[in-house]
Amino acid sequence: MTAQKKDPAHDELLSVLRAAKNRLEYVTPNDWILIVDRARRVIFKKGDVLIQSGKLHKTVYLLAKGKAKVESSTKLLIAQLEPGEVCGEMAFLENGIASAHVTATSDVEACAIEGSALLDLFELYPHLGSRFYRSLAVNLSRRMREVIGTKPTVKVPG
Numbered sequence: 001m002t003a004q005k006k007d008p009a010h011d012e013l014l015s016v017l018r019a020a021k022n023r024l025e026y027v028t029p030n031d032w033i034l035i036v037d038r039a040r041r042v043i044f045k046k047g048d049v050l051i052q053s054g055k056l057h058k059t060v061y062l063l064a065k066g067k068a069k070v071e072s073s074t075k076l077l078i079a080q081l082e083p084g085e086v087c088g089e090m091a092f093l094e095n096g097i098a099s100a101h102v103t104a105t106s107d108v109e110a111c112a113i114e115g116s117a118l119l120d121l122f123e124l125y126p127h128l129g130s131r132f133y134r135s136l137a138v139n140l141s142r143r144m145r146e147v148i149g150t151k152p153t154v155k156v157p158g
Helices: 008-019 029-037 089-093 115-124 126-150
Strands: 040-044 049-051 059-065 068-071 077-081 101-104 108-114
Touching: 008 029, 008 059, 029 108, 029 115, 029 126, 059 115, 077 126, 089 115, 089 126, 108 115, 115 126
Parallel strands: none
Antiparallel strands: 040 108, 049 101, 059 108, 068 077, 068 101
């Protein structure tokens, strides 16, 4: 039996995912290992589109390096993504159609995992699925609050 070599890039990615400001906070280190092992590494140049609004999209991206912006179809800025954050989760949750446009604002390195691979993982490890979905719910709620909080307030008479 031979010892398996450790991949420093793999370890670095896991570290980034666990330390991110808007990380998937309920996903455990062991969960991340299972998820990342089923992902493929992808590179986007500054200005490249990761996700196009209104199009069929079945991939969830975990940013390892670089930054991206999430915009609505009306160009409203929804979020600025940094390493350790995820995008494509709404299309994953809604089974395919992207509701936002995601563009790389710098060169981006990401792990891409197909929605079907995630669902397979969740069948094998139901508690991982529970933690993943809970984390997505918290992140989406946080993003919604940030978007609502940036809008000017209107005083209602009375």
